[in-house]
Amino acid sequence: xxxxxxxxxxxxxxxxxxxxxxxxxxxxxxxxxxxxxxxxxxxxxxxxxxxxxxxxxxxxxxxxxxxxxxxxxxxxxxxxxxxxxxxxxxxxxxxxxxxxxxxxxxxxxxxxxxxxxxxxxxxxxxxxxxxxxxxxxxxxxxxxxxxxxxxxxxxxxxxxxxxxxx
Numbered sequence: 310x311x312x313x314x315x316x317x318x319x320x321x322x323x324x325x326x327x328x329x330x331x332x333x334x335x336x337x338x339x340x341x342x343x344x345x346x347x348x349x350x351x352x353x354x355x356x357x358x359x360x361x362x363x364x365x366x367x368x369x370x371x372x373x374x375x376x377x378x379x380x381x382x383x384x385x386x387x388x389x390x391x392x393x394x395x396x397x398x399x400x401x402x403x404x405x406x407x408x409x410x411x412x413x414x415x416x417x418x419x420x421x422x423x424x425x426x427x428x429x430x431x432x433x434x435x436x437x438x439x440x441x442x443x444x445x446x447x448x449x450x451x452x453x454x455x456x457x458x459x460x461x462x463x464x465x466x467x468x469x470x471x472x473x474x475x
Contacts, residue, residue, distance in 0.1 A: 334465035337391045339402050339427075340368055342383040343420035350412075350422065351376045352403035354464045355444070356388060364451035366431055369444040376406050381438055381445055385419040388449070390429040391462040393471035398424075399462060400469075429456035 316322045335354040342349050351370060359365035366388060370377045380386065391399050401411055413425035417432060424430070433449035440446075460471050 328466075331466045334463050337396075337399050337462040337464050337469065338368070339389045339391060339399060339424060340370075340380065340386055341389065341414075341422040341424065342380055342386040343416065343422065344379045344383075347407065348409050348414075348416075348420075348422040349376060349379050350402040350406045350409070350424075351380060352399045356390075359448060364454075365436060365448055366433065366451060367446055367448045369441065369446050371444050373443065377445065381447060384435055385417075385421045386433050386435075386449060387417070387421050387423055388431040388433060389424045389427040390456075392426060392428045393460040393462050395426065395462055396469040428459045428461050430454065 314325075316325050318326045336356065338353055338356045340351050340353055351374070353368050353370065355367075355369040357367050359367050368388065370380050398412060401408060409422065412422075414422045415425075417423050421432065423432070431449070431451045432453040433451055435447070436450040437448040438445055439448070463470050463472060
């Protein structure tokens with residue numbers, strides 16, 4: 310017997326597939342890099358740990374994004390885990406990856422923007438890129454990391470929120 314709401318993923322059911330994926334709550338991160346045109350950021354929820362030894366993480370930008378190629382070609386980038394209070398910043402970078410006027414940040418020794426006030430940050434070097442459908446899986450080697458106490462910004466069913474312990 311078929312479950313209510315069941316479907317086969319296809320171009321006709323793409324919205325249903327997105328809604329189904331949206332049931333999985335994720336953290337929110339902003340990935341930054343330096344380009345010849347200046348600093349660039351992209352908000353993502355496709356972040357994951359890959360390996361402790363060597364220290365590897367990944368994220369997956371959409372191939373159709375105007376920001377895809379600069380990130381896919383970047384030698385260095387930083388992944389920032391957003392604090393629960395940084396929803397506005399995450400939204401701004403989701404809309405415009407070049408608008409750093411609203412952000413407090415400093416460049417690191419490679420010019421990579423490091424955002425202030427984030428819950429955690431991973432300073433990374435490119436490690437590998439793997440085509441994966443309409444996205445590219447970018448595997449990054451973590452060169453340095455930092456974190457602080459706080460509550461992470463979460464994303465579920467198209468909305469930002471935060472964790473409340475039971």
